[in-house]
Amino acid sequence: MTSDPFDLSTLAPATPESTADNTAGAAPPEAHLGGLNEAQRAAVEATEGPVLVLAGAGTGKTRVLTSRIAHLLVTGRTYPGQVLAVTFTNKAAREMVGRVERLIGRDTAGLWFGTFHSIAARILRRHAELVGLKSDFTIIDTDDQLRLLRQVLSAHDIDDKRWPARALLTVIERWKDRGLVPDRVGDGGGGDDASEFAGGRARMLYAAYQARLAELNAADFGDLLNHCLTLFTNNPDVLADWQRRFHYILVDEYQDTNVAQYLWLRLLAQGRRNICCVGDDDQSIYGWRGAEVGNILRFERDFPGARVIRLERNYRSTQPILSAASGLIAHNADRLGKTLWTDAPGGDKVTVRGVWDGDVEARVVGERIEALHAQGHALAEVAVLVRAGFQTRAFEERFMATGMPYRVIGGLRFYERQEIRDAVAYLRVIANPGDDLAFERIVNLPRRGLGEASLRPMYTLARSRRCSLLDAARAVVASDEMRAKPRAALTTLINGFDRWRESLETLPHADVVETVLDESGYAGKWRDDRSPTAPGRVENLKELVRAIGEFESLRAFLDHVALVMDAGEGQGGDMVNLMTLHGAKGLEFDTVFLPGWEDGLFPHQLALDENGAKGLEEERRLAYVGLTRARKRVQILFAANRRVYSQWQSSPPSRFLEELPAEFIDMAPDEGLYGGFDENRAAWAGSGVLRQRARRHQRTRELAYEVIDHPDGTFTVGDRVFHQKFGYGRVAAIDGDKLDVAFDKAGDKKVIASYVKPA
Numbered sequence: 001m002t003s004d005p006f007d008l009s010t011l012a013p014a015t016p017e018s019t020a021d022n023t024a025g026a027a028p029p030e031a032h033l034g035g036l037n038e039a040q041r042a043a044v045e046a047t048e049g050p051v052l053v054l055a056g057a058g059t060g061k062t063r064v065l066t067s068r069i070a071h072l073l074v075t076g077r078t079y080p081g082q083v084l085a086v087t088f089t090n091k092a093a094r095e096m097v098g099r100v101e102r103l104i105g106r107d108t109a110g111l112w113f114g115t116f117h118s119i120a121a122r123i124l125r126r127h128a129e130l131v132g133l134k135s136d137f138t139i140i141d142t143d144d145q146l147r148l149l150r151q152v153l154s155a156h157d158i159d160d161k162r163w164p165a166r167a168l169l170t171v172i173e174r175w176k177d178r179g180l181v182p183d184r185v186g187d188g189g190g191g192d193d194a195s196e197f198a199g200g201r202a203r204m205l206y207a208a209y210q211a212r213l214a215e216l217n218a219a220d221f222g223d224l225l226n227h228c229l230t231l232f233t234n235n236p237d238v239l240a241d242w243q244r245r246f247h248y249i250l251v252d253e254y255q256d257t258n259v260a261q262y263l264w265l266r267l268l269a270q271g272r273r274n275i276c277c278v279g280d281d282d283q284s285i286y287g288w289r290g291a292e293v294g295n296i297l298r299f300e301r302d303f304p305g306a307r308v309i310r311l312e313r314n315y316r317s318t319q320p321i322l323s324a325a326s327g328l329i330a331h332n333a334d335r336l337g338k339t340l341w342t343d344a345p346g347g348d349k350v351t352v353r354g355v356w357d358g359d360v361e362a363r364v365v366g367e368r369i370e371a372l373h374a375q376g377h378a379l380a381e382v383a384v385l386v387r388a389g390f391q392t393r394a395f396e397e398r399f400m401a402t403g404m405p406y407r408v409i410g411g412l413r414f415y416e417r418q419e420i421r422d423a424v425a426y427l428r429v430i431a432n433p434g435d436d437l438a439f440e441r442i443v444n445l446p447r448r449g450l451g452e453a454s455l456r457p458m459y460t461l462a463r464s465r466r467c468s469l470l471d472a473a474r475a476v477v478a479s480d481e482m483r484a485k486p487r488a489a490l491t492t493l494i495n496g497f498d499r500w501r502e503s504l505e506t507l508p509h510a511d512v513v514e515t516v517l518d519e520s521g522y523a524g525k526w527r528d529d530r531s532p533t534a535p536g537r538v539e540n541l542k543e544l545v546r547a548i549g550e551f552e553s554l555r556a557f558l559d560h561v562a563l564v565m566d567a568g569e570g571q572g573g574d575m576v577n578l579m580t581l582h583g584a585k586g587l588e589f590d591t592v593f594l595p596g597w598e599d600g601l602f603p604h605q606l607a608l609d610e611n612g613a614k615g616l617e618e619e620r621r622l623a624y625v626g627l628t629r630a631r632k633r634v635q636i637l638f639a640a641n642r643r644v645y646s647q648w649q650s651s652p653p654s655r656f657l658e659e660l661p662a663e664f665i666d667m668a669p670d671e672g673l674y675g676g677f678d679e680n681r682a683a684w685a686g687s688g689v690l691r692q693r694a695r696r697h698q699r700t701r702e703l704a705y706e707v708i709d710h711p712d713g714t715f716t717v718g719d720r721v722f723h724q725k726f727g728y729g730r731v732a733a734i735d736g737d738k739l740d741v742a743f744d745k746a747g748d749k750k751v752i753a754s755y756v757k758p759a
Contacts, residue, residue, distance in 0.1 A: 031103070032071060039313065040311060043309045047068075047248070052306055054308060054311065077247075080111040084119070085114075116224075116225060130234070133217055146165045158205075164529065167529065172222075228264055229267070254277035257296075259295075282624055285621050294334075317632075324627060324634075325340065333617070352657060356640055364637065369576060377590065382590070382592075383577040383629060387602040389540055406578050410579050422445055423522060425438040439469045440469060448489040449486050493520075513554070535606055587629060591635075592635075593637065594637065715734060719758065721739075723743070726749055727744060729742050732748070
């Protein structure tokens with residue numbers, strides 16, 4: 001039977017204690033209250049009973065949290081050991097402890113301040129035997145989890161290639177985020193599509209995994225909270241003891257809590273009910289990793305009589321930026337509502353600019369940054385925030401070409417990412433069969449059953465003959481030195497390299513690369529992967545194919561990558577910041593560029609397909625986060641076309657653009673892409689004009705590709721040609737300056753001769 005994770009009727013009973021207001025006779029205001037505005041001070045001094053602080057972006061929530069803890073200690077309401085303060089990162093916890101100590105002028109020894117997992121682990125070690133563990137239990141990481149799950153799959157005769165351990169881990173982690181132990185997962189998979197995994201055996205495998213963990217006296221991160229839930233539910237006396245211990249509970253970033261964290265907090269807060277949650281429902285952007293915006297939306301129902309305090313005065317951004325962001329987020333239905341404002345005068349409007357494609361977009365942004373830098377703008381105060389990781393490549397290429405120093409925050413540079421390094425390794429072997437380092441990297445990637453023992457004859461032969469690994473592999477598969485199954489797998493790989501290398505002589509190199517990724521199984525490896533990062537890796541591989549098409553040959557591309565990797569070493573100092581919107585939360589910059597505002601990319605199609613209206617609202621919150629990272633200026637960009645693999649795709653501008661209030665938007669010149677914006681730059685907002693013009697000028701867009709002159713203006717039937725929209729093809733017939741071309745992927749098209757070039 002599946003349990004409702006929000007129904008606490010089956011959990012341990014509450015043990016309420018006195019919640020009388022003890023503010024009478026409190027000490028007079030101290031230094032820690034100095035400088036707080038009216039709303040901030042109200043949040044600090046509302047010490048008793050449940051309090052929800054809705055802290056908008058840039059409204060000083062960290063100051064409120066630290067001042068509130070200082071106030072509790074300075075006024076003698078409690079001692080450090082009676083305060084529980086929970087945040088999401090150890091770094092944030094350390095910084096807050098330091099700020100509290102500076103406010104009160106002494107250390108905070110005994111304060112329970114940390115992440116959900118660190119505090120849950122402390123509690124669990126004191127009562128480990130009550131959940132079947134010993135106090136010295138081991139906390140395992142992701143690699144150990146996968147290793148253990150592979151053992152479980154093997155023990156149940158389940159093919160790990162068909163049902164990968166990583167996919168099972170994703171299912172189990174989703175259940176743990178929702179506080180579901182194996183016996184509380186329903187037959188339907190707890191509302192997930194887990195019933196499809198291994199013929200509906202996911203719950204059984206989950207139970208086997210948990211049993212194996214118990215045998216090893218181990219727990220994973222999800223267990224830390226779930227074991228605590230089991231501990232509190234089955235042992236009311238233990239729960240009551242912890243409820244008495246914590247006189248005050250404070251929670252940071254409450255909008256990012258998952259169901260297990262929510263249940264854990266509710267159980268601990270049922271005693272004294274002195275819980276203060278600080279968060280912003282408009283910045284809940286982590287639904288893909290289990291966060292439930294509903295936790296903050298239902299706070300008043302969970303804690304009747306709760307006081308809600310809104311922090312709306314912003315100390316970061318100008319009023320036009322705040323008004324644009326507030327107008328956008330107002331289109332979300334699931335929110336508690338607040339409007340950011342500032343008393344700082346002036347400020348530039350948010351600029352929106354249409355461009356032809358992603359390369360023009362990168363050029364426009366690069367030129368604007370160069371102009372700002374020439375005026376004395378620090379590069380470190382500039383950020384380019386993208387929706388998807390693959391978008392960074394165009395900007396990286398532009399910055400490297402112009403010598404603009406940059407850093408990728410929260411991730412690797414494009415060519416340093418695992419999936420890109422792996423794919424490039426395949427290409428290196430094609431270009432240079434003697435590249436042993438590249439061959440060694442991908443010989444068993446994706447897994448082909450070529451483990452160390454199977455490959456030992458190959459390595460031995462390579463050393464004895466002083467030949468390349470690929471040459472040694474050819475010799476080994478022609479002998480009986482290797483068992484039949486791995487020999488067949490290695491033979492298939494060798495034949496693949498031979499075939500791909502030969503195809504470079506007759507096919508465009510971008511097409512060959514696409515074939516390599518498909519036939520090798522590497523692209524399929526990530527398409528079949530169910531981890532949250534897999535879709536982004538697939539997008540990066542598509543972008544890699546697009547990038548290769550811009551070079552005259554595969555060798556030219558590989559030389560470029562080598563130079564790029566070398567140029568990325570040892571950089572530091574004043575640099576432009578390049579990151580995803582998710583990675584930018586909590587940061588702020590003077591100038592922010594927001595490229596890629598097109599439907600399908602932002603809002604992202606995957607979010608809409610998987611979560612519908614809920615996904616759209618989270619995408620809109622992500623746009624709100626992007627806007628509110630800026631202090632002084634924001635420029636939003638959208639492209640009429642983007643290339644995916646070797647094909648052009650046209651998408652309408654993002655629906656979010658029409659939701660921005662017109663009075664705070666300035667439409668920049670778009671080089672006539674849609675036409676007429678300069679006549680009335682604001683008229684389009686909220687009216688659908690932008691998307692209507694995009695459709696009306698579809699024919700203009702089709703004809704607006706850059707004209708590429710053929711050297712002598714003539715082609716012959718059978719010539720191989722390239723068109724910027726339709727890709728590669730072969731001339732089938734000629735009628736004056738018009739060509740009938742059989743394109744490889746777009747089919748038969750009639751095109752003007754001057755719009756194609758020899759391939």
